[in-house]
Amino acid sequence: xxxxxxxxxxxxxTRLKKSLVTARRGHKxxxxxxxxxxxxxxxxxxxxxxxxxxxxxxxxxAHKSFTIASAVMSPEMLEEALMYPKQSVSLALSKRNIMSxxxxxxxxxxxxxxxxEIFPYGFATTSGELDEAVQALSDILQDMLKxxxxxxxxxxxxxxxxxxxxxxxxxxxxxxxxxxxTIKYIRMKLDENERGNLSRLxxxxxxxxxxxxxxxxxxxxxxxxxxxx
Amino acid sequence: MFKIAVIGDRxxxxxxKALGLETIFADEVPVAQEALHRLANEKCAVIxxxxxxxxxxxxxxxxxxxxxxxxxxxxxxxxxxLGIGMENVYKSVERAVGSNILKNN
Numbered sequence: 077x078x079x080x081x082x083x084x085x086x087x088x089x090t091r092l093k094k095s096l097v098t099a100r101r102g103h104k105x106x107x108x109x110x111x112x113x114x115x116x117x118x119x120x121x122x123x124x125x126x127x128x129x130x131x132x133x134x135x136x137x138a139h140k141s142f143t144i145a146s147a148v149m150s151p152e153m154l155e156e157a158l159m160y161p162k163q164s165v166s167l168a169l170s171k172r173n174i175m176s177x178x179x180x181x182x183x184x185x186x187x188x189x190x191x192x193e194i195f196p197y198g199f200a201t202t203s204g205e206l207d208e209a210v211q212a213l214s215d216i217l218q219d220m221l222k223x224x225x226x227x228x229x230x231x232x233x234x235x236x237x238x239x240x241x242x243x244x245x246x247x248x249x250x251x252x253x254x255x256x257x258t259i260k261y262i263r264m265k266l267d268e269n270e271r272g273n274l275s276r277l278x279x280x281x282x283x284x285x286x287x288x289x290x291x292x293x294x295x296x297x298x299x300x301x302x303x304x305x
Numbered sequence: 306m307f308k309i310a311v312i313g314d315r316x317x318x319x320x321x322k323a324l325g326l327e328t329i330f331a332d333e334v335p336v337a338q339e340a341l342h343r344l345a346n347e348k349c350a351v352i353x354x355x356x357x358x359x360x361x362x363x364x365x366x367x368x369x370x371x372x373x374x375x376x377x378x379x380x381x382x383x384x385x386x387l388g389i390g391m392e393n394v395y396k397s398v399e400r401a402v403g404s405n406i407l408k409n410n
Contacts, residue, residue, distance in 0.1 A: 132380070143383060161325045163323070169374065180374065184309070238400050
């Protein structure tokens with residue numbers, strides 16, 4: 077693993093050690109976040125899958141009734157019957173925070189609460205299949221909204237998990253080894269300097285002792301010479 | 306207050322009109338694309354789109370995948386489901402987990 081390009085100084089070492097501690101803590105936190113997100117995500121996505129299966133089936137059934145209705149009625153009549161809806165739907169959008177992911181919560185309101193009010197046409201000119209189709213659609217609308225909410229939440233959480241996973245991996249496999257490597261490098265370099273310094277001092281000491289010894293011998297000789305003479 | 310919209314061919318979405326949803330008839334992909342972007346900019350929180358159209362406009366849908374609003378939800382059209390909606394659910398699993406762990410059951 078490549079080490080960072082820094083000067084091997086004590087200052088740098090202290091700085092890197094601090095960064096390593098931070099990186100380790102960040103890594104742990106992000107890993108926890110990822111695990112929790114994953115847990116929540118799997119719950120949501122399972123529900124999403126089951127709901128989608130139901131909604132798709134129900135919609136296919138509704139389409140079938142609708143196809144029959146359009147076969148029985150002329151296209152113009154069909155359109156005329158449905159063209160001006162009695163009902164209107166509006167949606168309140170709020171957010172829910174799951175592990176710092178803002179997922180939407182839908183709350184829909186219909187203008188008319190009366191369940192019989194969904195048919196915007198008189199029954200005289202329309203076929204019974206159309207009633208069935210509209211009734212079926214009205215029944216699944218609630219589920220469709222729930223599906224929208226779950227599916228959006230799943231998508232957004234998937235994105236967040238992907239992002240978090242990348243961060244965790246970057247810290248685990250790049251940043252932290254890099255810091256460790258660099259700290260090791262600086263430590264070894266400093267130790268090496270220390271040893272170099274020590275051996276130099278010892279050498280100097282040896283040289284000084286040697287000199288002292290020579291000076292002593294010379295002094296002794298001189299003293300001996302003076303007494304002889 | 307936000308609206309709910311349905312985009313699709315006439316027969317697939319006409320029924321939703323009775324429920325008071327905003328319906329857009331689009332038989333061609335460009336019409337659907339234009340409607341999708343327009344509705345996304347307007348106050349539309351949920352857009353249902355038939356799979357038959359969605360199959361041709363992947364890039365347009367990707368733009369809204371990570372945004373909070375709108376949620377573009379695929380529904381089967383009148384000729385039945387193409388499995389794209391389900392595929393998308395599995396795709397988000399794959400994105401999050403790394404491999405699809407739900408497909409088998």
